[in-house]
Amino acid sequence: MLQRKSxxxxxxxxxxxxxxxxxxxxxxxxxxxxxRYGNAALSSQPSAATSLMNELVARTASSSTSKTGGSTxxxxxxxxxxxAPTGTAAPSKAPAGTQPGKDVYPAGPTGPxxxxxxxxxxxxxxxxxxxxxxxxxxxxxxxxxxxxxxGSTVASVxxxxxxxxxxxxxxxxxxxxxxxxxxxxxxxxxAVFSDQPALAKDEENPKLREDLVYSPIAGDxxxxxxxxxxxxxxxxxxxxxxxxxxxxxxAAPGLIAxxxxxxxxxxxxTVRFYEESSRGSAKPIYIxxxxxxxxxxxxxxxxSYAGDPGGKMWPAIVEKAYAKWKxxxxxxxxxxxxxxxxxxxxxxxxSVRDPSSMKESEVIPFFTTAKKDQKAIYAGVVxxxxxxxxxxxxxxxxxxxxGKVAQTHRWNEIxxxxxxxxxxxxxxxxxxxxxxxxxDTGVLSGRGVKDGSVGYKDSTLEIAxxxxxxxxxxxxxxxxxxxxxxxxxxxxxxxxxAYAFDKVVDGNKLQFYNPWGTYQPKPITxxxxxxxxxxxxxxxxxxxxxxx
Amino acid sequence: xxxxxxxxxFAPALPADATELVFAPGVHRGPLVLxxxxxxRGEDGAILDAAGFGxxxxxxxxxxxxxxxxxxxxxxxxxxGAGVRLGGYSTLRLRGCTVxxxxxxxxxxxxxxxxxxxxxLEDCTFRDNAARAGSDVMATGTARVEIxxxxxxxxxxxxxxxxxxxxxxxxxxRLDVRGTTTRAPSVxxxxxxxxxxxxxxPVLPGVVAEDG
Numbered sequence: 014m015l016q017r018k019s020x021x022x023x024x025x026x027x028x029x030x031x032x033x034x035x036x037x038x039x040x041x042x043x044x045x046x047x048x049r050y051g052n053a054a055l056s057s058q059p060s061a062a063t064s065l066m067n068e069l070v071a072r073t074a075s076s077s078t079s080k081t082g083g084s085t086x087x088x089x090x091x092x093x094x095x096x097a098p099t100g101t102a103a104p105s106k107a108p109a110g111t112q113p114g115k116d117v118y119p120a121g122p123t124g125p126x127x128x129x130x131x132x133x134x135x136x137x138x139x140x141x142x143x144x145x146x147x148x149x150x151x152x153x154x155x156x157x158x159x160x161x162x163x164g165s166t167v168a169s170v171x172x173x174x175x176x177x178x179x180x181x182x183x184x185x186x187x188x189x190x191x192x193x194x195x196x197x198x199x200x201x202x203x204a205v206f207s208d209q210p211a212l213a214k215d216e217e218n219p220k221l222r223e224d225l226v227y228s229p230i231a232g233d234x235x236x237x238x239x240x241x242x243x244x245x246x247x248x249x250x251x252x253x254x255x256x257x258x259x260x261x262x263x264a265a266p267g268l269i270a271x272x273x274x275x276x277x278x279x280x281x282x283t284v285r286f287y288e289e290s291s292r293g294s295a296k297p298i299y300i301x302x303x304x305x306x307x308x309x310x311x312x313x314x315x316x317s318y319a320g321d322p323g324g325k326m327w328p329a330i331v332e333k334a335y336a337k338w339k340x341x342x343x344x345x346x347x348x349x350x351x352x353x354x355x356x357x358x359x360x361x362x363x364s365v366r367d368p369s370s371m372k373e374s375e376v377i378p379f380f381t382t383a384k385k386d387q388k389a390i391y392a393g394v395v396x397x398x399x400x401x402x403x404x405x406x407x408x409x410x411x412x413x414x415x416g417k418v419a420q421t422h423r424w425n426e427i428x429x430x431x432x433x434x435x436x437x438x439x440x441x442x443x444x445x446x447x448x449x450x451x452x453d454t455g456v457l458s459g460r461g462v463k464d465g466s467v468g469y470k471d472s473t474l475e476i477a478x479x480x481x482x483x484x485x486x487x488x489x490x491x492x493x494x495x496x497x498x499x500x501x502x503x504x505x506x507x508x509x510x511a512y513a514f515d516k517v518v519d520g521n522k523l524q525f526y527n528p529w530g531t532y533q534p535k536p537i538t539x540x541x542x543x544x545x546x547x548x549x550x551x552x553x554x555x556x557x558x559x560x561x
Numbered sequence: 562x563x564x565x566x567x568x569x570x571f572a573p574a575l576p577a578d579a580t581e582l583v584f585a586p587g588v589h590r591g592p593l594v595l596x597x598x599x600x601x602r603g604e605d606g607a608i609l610d611a612a613g614f615g616x617x618x619x620x621x622x623x624x625x626x627x628x629x630x631x632x633x634x635x636x637x638x639x640x641x642g643a644g645v646r647l648g649g650y651s652t653l654r655l656r657g658c659t660v661x662x663x664x665x666x667x668x669x670x671x672x673x674x675x676x677x678x679x680x681x682l683e684d685c686t687f688r689d690n691a692a693r694a695g696s697d698v699m700a701t702g703t704a705r706v707e708i709x710x711x712x713x714x715x716x717x718x719x720x721x722x723x724x725x726x727x728x729x730x731x732x733x734x735r736l737d738v739r740g741t742t743t744r745a746p747s748v749x750x751x752x753x754x755x756x757x758x759x760x761x762x763p764v765l766p767g768v769v770a771e772d773g
Contacts, residue, residue, distance in 0.1 A: 250667065253640065288743060290722065291703060292623070292650045292677070298743055339741050340762060347693045348668030350641045352648060353676060353702065365621040365648055367594045369614060393640050396666065397613050430662075431613075450666040450691050495613060509667050511640070547615040548640050 134229065134280035136208040136303040141186050145178040146211035146341055148227040148305065149188065149201060157199025161185045167199035168192055173226035173305065173313075175212050191221055210333060211341030212307055213249055213318075222343075223248075227305040228313035233275035234304075234326035235282065239266045241513050243325035245530030247318040251345040252511040253393075254335060255319060255528035257354035258328055259513035260389040263526070265554035268359055273327055280304060284334035287360030295360040300334040307342070318342060320530065331358075351391030351511060355552035359389065363552045368392075368543055376539035381517050383551055389513075392525065393548030396509030397428040397495035405474075406434070406490045411463070412477035414487050418494065420472055425498035427469040429455055432494045434465070434476055441484040444476055504534035506545050584609070584632060592637070594619045595627055595653075603632035603658075610636040616646040617663065618653075620678070625651035629658055637663035642674025644690065647704065654681040665692040669718060670699030679705045688714040694737055700725045700746065708753075716757065719746035727753040735760055738769060 135150050149155045150172050157167040161182050168190070176188040179198055186203045189196050212222040236243065241259035246252050262269045272285045281303050287295035306316040306329050319332040335357070336342045352363035371379065383390055400418065408414030418427070429448030434457060436443075444462045448455030448469060457465025457476050465476035474492060477483075484490055500508035512525035515532070522536035564579040568587030580599055586606030592615040603609075609632055611617040617637040620627060632655075637643030644663035647653050653675075660672040671692035673680060680700075685708075687697040695718030700706035705724040708717070716734035719725040722744040727736070728751040735757030738748055748769045750759075759769055 253668075288722075289677075289703060290744075300742070338743065340739055344739070348640070348665070350668070350676070365619075367592060367615060367619055367621075369592050370594050395614055395638065397638055399613070450664065509640075547638075 134231075134304050136281060136301065137204065138206065138208045141178045141181050141203060141206060143178055143180055146209065147176055147178070148207050148209040149174050149176050149190070149205050150207045150227065150305065151205045155201055155205055157188070157190065157197065157201055159199060161187070161200050164200075168197045171226060171310070173228050173308075175209065175222055175225065175227065175307075176206065177211070177222075178206070191224055194218065194221075196221065207303070207305070209303075209305060210336040211343055213342045213346040223307075223317075224310070225307040225317050226310055226313070228308040230304045230306055230314075230316075230326055230329075232304070233277070234330050235273040235275045236270050236325065236327040239269040239325075239327060241515065241526050242530075243321075243323055244328040244513075244528055245320040246528040247316060247320050249318045249332075249342055249346050250348065251318075251332070252528045253349045253351055253391075254332065254345055254354045255328065256391055256511035256513045256526075257351050257358060257389070258331060259526050259528055260351070260391045261355060261358050261552065261554060263513060263515055264387050264389040264552075265359065268554050269327070272358070273330060282330045282334070284331055286335065286338060286357045289356055295356065297360070298338060300338045302330060302334045302337055306333060351393065351548065351550035352552070355389050355391060355550065359552055359554040361553045361555050363550055366549045366551065368546045368549050371543060373539045373543060376542055377517060377521055377523070380514060380523055384514070384516060387554070389552040389554060391511060391548075391550040391552075392514055392542075392546050393511045394500060394506055394508055394545050395547040396497050396500075397431065398497070398500045398508065398545075400492075400494050400496055402491040402493055404488055404490065405492060406476065406487050408487050411480055411483035413475050414477070414483075414490060415473070415475040416492075417471070417473045418492055420496060420498075421502050422499035425496045427467065427472055428495040428497050429469050432457065432467050432474070432492070434474070435491050435493075436484045437489045437491055438485055440482075441478055441490065442482060501534070501537075501541065501545055504537045504541060506534045506537070506541075508545075511548075591615075591617050592619060593617065594621070595625065596622050598626040600628045600630070601632065602630045605631070607631070608633045608635060611638065611643070611663075612636050613638045615639050616642050617644050617660075619646045619648075620651050620653050621646075621648045623650040623678075625649065625653075627651065628654045628656060630656045631658065633659040633661065635660070635662045639665055639668075641665050641668045641692075641699070642670045643692075644671065644687075645673040645675075645680070646670075647673075647675040647678050647680050650678045652679045652681070654683065655685050656683045657685065658682075659686045659688075660690065660697075661686075661688045663690045668692060669694045669701070669720075671695070672697040672715065673706075674699045674701070675704035675706050675723070676702035677704055679707070681707045681709065682711060683707075683709045685711040687712070690715050694718045696734065717755065719748050722746060725749070727751065727755075729753060732756060738762065 154169050154171055156169050159165045159167050170190055174190050176190045179187040179189050184203050185200050186206055187200050189198045209227050212225055215221045215223050239262045241263040244255050244259040246255040274283045281301050283299050283301045286298045288298050289295045308317050316329045319329040336345050352365055356363045403418050405416035405418050406414035407416055429452045432446040434444040442459050442461035444457040444459040444465055446455040446457050446467050453470055455467045461479050461482040463477040463479050467474045497508040500506050515524045515526045518524050518536045524536045527533045562579050563581040565583045567585050568589055570590045582601045584603045584607035586604050588608045588610050591609050591611040609617050616639040617634040634644045643665045644660040663671050665671045669692050671690035672687045690696050696715035697713045698717045700723035701720040703722050707726045708730045710729045713732045718737040720739055723746045725748045730753045732755040736755040736759045739762035750771045
């Protein structure tokens with residue numbers, strides 16, 4: 014259902030080049046931002062999505078300075094001088110002397126066993142294995158050759174090109190890289206291969222990874238004064254993780270500050286997560302990442318995934334480390350839950366409260382108490398909302414009857430599999446669609462239904478009945494469906510999206526932070542919360558790490 | 562104490578002292594959040610329907626022993642586990658149940674999602690469920706999921722440090738197994754070969770054992 018890059022790149026703001034240092038919007042292209050659904054409403058209407066994001070960010074980000082400036086793709090160092098591996102530290106094992114609240118960050122390699130050296134800010138694996146993800150990073154373009162010993166040129170790619178290992182022999186590795194709408198394979202020196210998480214899948218062509226490149230961001234990005242508003246989701250459908258980071262930063266900024274360490278010698282960041290291996294136990298996991306982040310080819314200072322609404326890059330570093338730990342950005346794009354992500358970030362216990370079990374009078378006191386108790390609070394919005402019955406089909410006799418249902422917002426679309434056409438007078442048979450998530454169109458069928466179709470994105474319907482089975486009057490036909498997109502226009506709540514709770518305002522309304530980098534929706538009442546939120550997860554960060 | 566539940570909205574007012582709940586035929590509107598040990602049994606034609614709002618059956622508490630029998634779960638729509646969501650260190654057993662039309666389109670585990678505890682699916686039927694991965698069942702975290710017999714029209718998935726046992730079940734979709742850099746799931750297939758194949762991710766492949 015995610016349809017990001019190819020559909021949206023056309024609307025990506027033109028690149029201002031590698032020397033760009035300022036931005037009036039969050040770094041990632043607005044049109045690539047995703048709800049946890051991937052939000053077909055946004056991706057299929059890129060211009061609308063762009064305008065909405067501009068509308069959103071205009072309220073919170075008047076101007077920001079990119080910290081990614083300075084370095085360019087060409088600044089990636091040559092592999093010469095890469096040191097031999099110095100060890101294979103077990104990443105799952107807490108370093109000696111670790112105590113709750115007094116973690117000692119291990120020196121040297123902490124990621125997968127293959128990750129070893131970083132003398133130039135690029136993590137190079139000590140060995141490669143087939144299907145391993147990474148990127149080709151050197152001081153200039155990299156030539157892929159036809160044989161392990163050289164041979165003809167298969168392709169020339171820019172530094173930072175994402176690659177997957179096919180095989181290796183000696184100091185040479187055969188890699189597969191994306192080129193346009195296809196892939197090519199060729200041999201390169203193993204020394205140019207760097208350890209990077211696999212990119213997300215291209216929604217237009219899921220057999221390929223997204224057409225992004227790894228670009229350097231220089232320097233120490235460990236946060237000094239982290240805030241939930243530092244976070245901004247990019248073109249990855251991981252709002253669950255971004256919202257979780259924001260929720261924890263709101264509740265325990267000190268924990269966020271403590272979870273990221275920069276090593277000036279290795280020019281890498283090490284990020285601490287926690288892994289729950291059994292009941293009541295969460296052990297620290299340390300993941301080392303270098304300063305390369307996925308960007309588009311023509312805007313190599315702007316990260317394509319987690320962005321930098323206020324020039325803060327720590328969310329992108331944490332996102333990258335989480336992706337590396339879990340197996341790639343595509344894993345985050347697969348989705349997750351707030352309770353999982355917050356436990357991984359804090360090591361504290363997560364709990365879930367089902368909003369449908371709450372009374373309206375409980376809501377504000379519940380959030381007030383949770384905020385007072387310094388709990389990180391994550392909330393998710395229902396994806397599909399039932400429409401009102403609509404009389405929009407026009408025709409005569411047995412049909413065809415055709416029409417277009419009204420949507421409450423221009424982004425909204427019909428949820429496949431939810432359409433029902435009935436006859437108010439009971440003459441014409443009922444029809445339903447059999448569409449599945451991701452379909453653009455579907456078929457309306459039922460006994461006595463000759464044929465019918467529905468366009469989920471353009472909200473059009475057409476139906477014809479067997480002889481003598483049509484309604485007495487087209488006005489008798491009622492159309493019902495679920496829609497997703499902006500599920501509450503008044504407050505601007507995005508369906509199937511995750512939010513971080515911020516605070517109670519005016520004593521009776523809830524303010525949430527949208528991981529797209531803005532304070533949306535507008536403060537909502539307890540009734541609106543119960544009407545539209547179907548997920549509520551809380552996390553209690555360990556007390557020793559909550560102070561800034 | 563046994564209590565018979567008539568169709569309609571039931572979630573807000575389940576009797577506090579009931580240990581056995583019998584659901585009469587018809588549609589019972591959920592979601593159903595289980596907070597104490599109980600045996601839930603459906604008379605033929607009993608349906609639990611979340612009506613598109615949240616997971617049909619949710620267990621977030623620890624130390625519960627729960628059994629659902631002869632029930633149809635449908636209409637769940639959630640960020641994970643739209644049919645069944647097990648997040649607590651409890652044991653949840655579904656016996657002879659049908660899970661259908663449950664969707665987690667932006668996430669994993671449309672039919673069932675287990676993160677902690679033990680989920681046993683015995684002689685169950687899963688169909689028409691949707692998710693980005695594991696459209697029928699997702700076992701993740703530290704959960705143990707046992708699938709004994711039954712029919713699964715969609716996909717299964719195992720992640721993180723989960724344990725998945727698949728015994729004499731018919732799986733029409735695929736089984737995806739993927740670990741992290743620090744742990745891998747453990748999967749055992751006994752007399753069950755997913756028609757869509759078993760797919761191991763390269764990061765840290767799960768350990769898949771096949772017995773017959």
